[in-house]
Amino acid sequence: MKSFASRRLRNSTLTIAAMAGVVTYAWWSHVRLGHPAFVTGYLLLGMLAFLAAYNIRKKLPIVSWTTSAGWLQVHIYTGLATAAVFATHINWRLPEGWLEGILAAIYTATFISGLVGLYWTRTVPVQLARVSEEFIYERIPALRNQVRKKSQQVVLETVRATGRDTLGNFYSSRLEGYLEKPRGWYYWLKPSSRLRKRLLAELTEVTRYLSVPEQQASEQLFALIRRRDDLDFQAAMQWRLKIWLFAHIGLTYPLLMLACLHGCLAHLFDGGLP
Amino acid sequence: MVPSEVVIERPRRWDVPFGEAMRDEDVDQLLDLPPFCDMDPQAFPSALPLRDLLKNDTRINHYPEGSIVVREGDYGNSAFLVLRGNVEVIFSGLDPAILGRQKTDKRGFLRSLVSMWRSPDLPEVRKQIRSQRELVADDSSEVDDLTQTRVFLQDVPRVLGSSRTVSLKPGEVFGELAALTRTPRSATVVARGDAWLLEIRWQGLRDMMSRTPALRRHIEELYRENSLRVHLRETPLLAQLPTDVLEAVVAATKFETHGNFDWQANFEPAQRMIPEAIIAEPLIAEEGSACDGILLVRSGFARLSHHFGHGHRTIAYLGKGQVYGLAEAIQTARDGQPVMMGNSLRALGYVDLLRIPQAVLDQYVFPNFSREELAQVGTKYATYGIQDLPYDSAEDSSKIDTPLLEFLVERRLMNGIQAMVIDLNRCTRCDDCVRACAATHDNNPRFIREGQRHGPFMIAHACMHCIDPVCMIGCPTGAIGRETASGVVRINDLTCIGCSTCANSCPYNNIQMVEVRDTSGAIIVDQATQQPIHKATKCDLCADQVGGPACQRACPHDALVRMDLGNLGELSAWVNR
Numbered sequence: 001m002k003s004f005a006s007r008r009l010r011n012s013t014l015t016i017a018a019m020a021g022v023v024t025y026a027w028w029s030h031v032r033l034g035h036p037a038f039v040t041g042y043l044l045l046g047m048l049a050f051l052a053a054y055n056i057r058k059k060l061p062i063v064s065w066t067t068s069a070g071w072l073q074v075h076i077y078t079g080l081a082t083a084a085v086f087a088t089h090i091n092w093r094l095p096e097g098w099l100e101g102i103l104a105a106i107y108t109a110t111f112i113s114g115l116v117g118l119y120w121t122r123t124v125p126v127q128l129a130r131v132s133e134e135f136i137y138e139r140i141p142a143l144r145n146q147v148r149k150k151s152q153q154v155v156l157e158t159v160r161a162t163g164r165d166t167l168g169n170f171y172s173s174r175l176e177g178y179l180e181k182p183r184g185w186y187y188w189l190k191p192s193s194r195l196r197k198r199l200l201a202e203l204t205e206v207t208r209y210l211s212v213p214e215q216q217a218s219e220q221l222f223a224l225i226r227r228r229d230d231l232d233f234q235a236a237m238q239w240r241l242k243i244w245l246f247a248h249i250g251l252t253y254p255l256l257m258l259a260c261l262h263g264c265l266a267h268l269f270d271g272g273l274p
Numbered sequence: 275m276v277p278s279e280v281v282i283e284r285p286r287r288w289d290v291p292f293g294e295a296m297r298d299e300d301v302d303q304l305l306d307l308p309p310f311c312d313m314d315p316q317a318f319p320s321a322l323p324l325r326d327l328l329k330n331d332t333r334i335n336h337y338p339e340g341s342i343v344v345r346e347g348d349y350g351n352s353a354f355l356v357l358r359g360n361v362e363v364i365f366s367g368l369d370p371a372i373l374g375r376q377k378t379d380k381r382g383f384l385r386s387l388v389s390m391w392r393s394p395d396l397p398e399v400r401k402q403i404r405s406q407r408e409l410v411a412d413d414s415s416e417v418d419d420l421t422q423t424r425v426f427l428q429d430v431p432r433v434l435g436s437s438r439t440v441s442l443k444p445g446e447v448f449g450e451l452a453a454l455t456r457t458p459r460s461a462t463v464v465a466r467g468d469a470w471l472l473e474i475r476w477q478g479l480r481d482m483m484s485r486t487p488a489l490r491r492h493i494e495e496l497y498r499e500n501s502l503r504v505h506l507r508e509t510p511l512l513a514q515l516p517t518d519v520l521e522a523v524v525a526a527t528k529f530e531t532h533g534n535f536d537w538q539a540n541f542e543p544a545q546r547m548i549p550e551a552i553i554a555e556p557l558i559a560e561e562g563s564a565c566d567g568i569l570l571v572r573s574g575f576a577r578l579s580h581h582f583g584h585g586h587r588t589i590a591y592l593g594k595g596q597v598y599g600l601a602e603a604i605q606t607a608r609d610g611q612p613v614m615m616g617n618s619l620r621a622l623g624y625v626d627l628l629r630i631p632q633a634v635l636d637q638y639v640f641p642n643f644s645r646e647e648l649a650q651v652g653t654k655y656a657t658y659g660i661q662d663l664p665y666d667s668a669e670d671s672s673k674i675d676t677p678l679l680e681f682l683v684e685r686r687l688m689n690g691i692q693a694m695v696i697d698l699n700r701c702t703r704c705d706d707c708v709r710a711c712a713a714t715h716d717n718n719p720r721f722i723r724e725g726q727r728h729g730p731f732m733i734a735h736a737c738m739h740c741i742d743p744v745c746m747i748g749c750p751t752g753a754i755g756r757e758t759a760s761g762v763v764r765i766n767d768l769t770c771i772g773c774s775t776c777a778n779s780c781p782y783n784n785i786q787m788v789e790v791r792d793t794s795g796a797i798i799v800d801q802a803t804q805q806p807i808h809k810a811t812k813c814d815l816c817a818d819q820v821g822g823p824a825c826q827r828a829c830p831h832d833a834l835v836r837m838d839l840g841n842l843g844e845l846s847a848w849v850n851r
Contacts, residue, residue, distance in 0.1 A: 003851050060390075062383060062714060062824070064383065068706060068829060069830055121831060125698060125831075129698035134724060134732065136703075137703060
């Protein structure tokens with residue numbers, strides 16, 4: 001079995017060689033007063049179409065002659081190579097005009113979203129795997145609800161059994177809001193364990209005023225707070241992995257349409273389509 | 275609007291007879307023949323009379339000259355009794371082409387595309403619904419059945435040539451080894467002249483054995499004898515021995531079974547008491563005891579462990595074909611005095627072993643090898659005993675950390691030949707695997723992306739197509755079975771009666787019982803009880819897809835793999851990619 005490192009080395013070498021080939025060709029054509037922009041333009045359009053085709057492959061798991069992983073490797077390195085082709089196509093200058101400007105901006109956004117996605121798909125799973133339990137994204141709201149109900153039940157039972165309201169007061173003032181409401185938008189962008197740590201610290205402080213049955217209940221609350229935080233973390237990070245793909249694919253189609261329009265216009269202004 | 279219910283009669287055992295329905299006269303004749311005439315009909319309960327067992331769990335097959343009854347390597351769920359004529363058992367491997375092996379019918383791209391396009395929107399829709407009165411019409415893609423066209427050996431004497439064969443006469447039984455141990459057939463059997471055989475479904479054989487001690491002893495004796503001979507011939511150390519020497523070894527070899535054949539019955543309690551589990555496992559050989567020969571694993575698994583602190587640390591697990599104690603036996607022969615065993619050996623579930631005593635090794639086996647050859651063999655089988663590694667075993671397999679080994683052993687996961695292992699450090703939770711599975715199974719995913727975890731590795735709840743498929747124990751209709759040639763365990767939806775026996779037997783919870791609908795979307799319910807009809811469902815490894823398991827092919831990040839967890843070399847290579 002080949003290691004990921006050797007695969008990365010092989011694919012990078014091939015990509016760099018291909019990029020160098022395109023740049024060399026453009027330079028060679030340019031010095032002979034040719035029009036490399038048409039060749040690089042069609043090459044870029046073809047590459048973009050191929051990149052977009054990956055989404056179709058994902059929708060067709062019955063395709064037997066390639067694996068999704070193999071296609072993704074080609075997708076990644078082709079995507080990286082488009083940067084050199086694009087830069088060569090625009091002659092290493094900022095584009096002029098509205099259409100070209102918008103097209104370049106959408107290409108850049110799609111390229112960057114791809115890079116961000118690549119980084120996240122390599123780093124976020126490791127963070128998710130550190131959580132002791134695995135949660136399926138769609139089930140997380142129901143699991144959160146379970147945590148809330150369980151903690152409420154624990155507190156109510158303890159209050160009824162002991163007749164003391166110390167834990168109940170703490171729950172209603174500090175925990176109820178945390179367990180009932182979803183996390184704020186900032187947490188979704190940058191999840192952190194600060195709130196969990198603070199709540200656990202506060203619960204630890206309160207524990208010294210609790211009776212033995214209440215302390216046993218507080219132990220359960222510790223576990224439930226941690227579980228809720230794990231659920232929130234998994235939800236935020238899994239959402240991140242889904243949303244970037246949504247953005248990346250969402251940008252691809254306008255990019256392809258504008259690129260086709262740009263190609264037609266380029267031919268028209270060059271003397272009409274052949 | 276979707277209709278709510280369709281009422282049918284609940285399917286039951288024997289709704290679909292084993293083959294062509296046996297006539298009462300046939301059953302009467304069988305009852306006059308041994309071993310059935312020696313059975314006491316009173317020993318059978320009224321719900322399961324001997325007569326009904328013979329009528330429904332057996333069939334009489336006619337085999338013309340040269341037709342193949344069973345092929346070496348096939349998985350079989352039945353044993354045979356020779357009624358008339360002779361059959362030849364061929365022990366040496368014949369060319370697969372001569373045996374008429376054919377590829378499984380695979381769907382092409384267009385057929386798969388159309389099937390995907392036409393997938394019903396509702397879950398678990400069945401195009402064919404079988405009630406008690408409706409028999410299976412035509413479903414050739416389902417689990418194999420001997421009603422299929424027979425394969426013939428052309429020019430039998432030439433094909434057999436110098437192959438070692440044994441002739442079986444009327445009254446003799448064969449095929450019980452594969453039927454009772456859920457292992458592949460160990461030999462090919464061909465009809466010589468016209469032969470009439472009684473084929474007994476293993477469910478029926480099991481029921482007869484449990485109520486007839488004489489039959490049980492007879493079958494066990496056959497099983498022991500056949501198992502011993504076949505396995506010794508497959509052992510690399512003994513394969514090169516001259517026939518007369520091998521026969522001497524065969525005569526002196528002891529057959530042992532440790533643990534419980536129905537190990538899955540008490541598997542879960544053992545799983546809960548993990549720290550003590552190893553002590554509860556039947557001890558076969560203890561570390562520090564004097565070496566008295568070698569043990570060859572015939573089937574099942576055994577744990578190799580070493581004292582560590584107050585407990586036992588797992589070193590490796592041994593499966594079929596692996597050897598325990600060879601290095602010590604070689605050293606004993608060299609030193610002339612017994613060497614202490616380096617590790618303990620315990621049965622995981624159940625394990626069949628062959629014991630070759632030291633004296634036999636000294637007298638017959640070791641003199642056939644040079645000192646260098648013995649040293650090489652000793653190194654290869656020392657401690658790990660891992661075979662089929664693509665590289666030097668000891669060093670690379672040690673890249674699997676002990677906790678991972680313990681995790682696999684404690685949960686009996688090494689039983690899986692096609693376990694779904696997910697590297698959570700690479701899995702982006704995109705569920706492309708689940709979607710791909712659903713797309714290739716009429717919109718019904720056949721696994722759940724959840725399962726037991728060890729660090730970043732998850733063994734998902736997908737059928738592992740185990741070496742020892744305990745799910746097949748107790749299926750009353752034989753609906754669950756090994757597919758010919760591929761070894762894939764599949765469920766015949768048409769003959770599944772929804773009894774949940776397989777789902778309850780699976781120690782890994784990889785079989786799901788589902789309520790089924792007809793094509794209009796209505797839930798199918800039992801006419802008598804008005805309760806929904808259930809069917810067992812599980813991963814079929816996309817046996818009808820050209821490219822293999824869709825889940826693995828759909829994973830964009832190389833996070834998911836279908837893997838033989840019994841092969842530590844393969845696992846080590848994947849873990850250390």
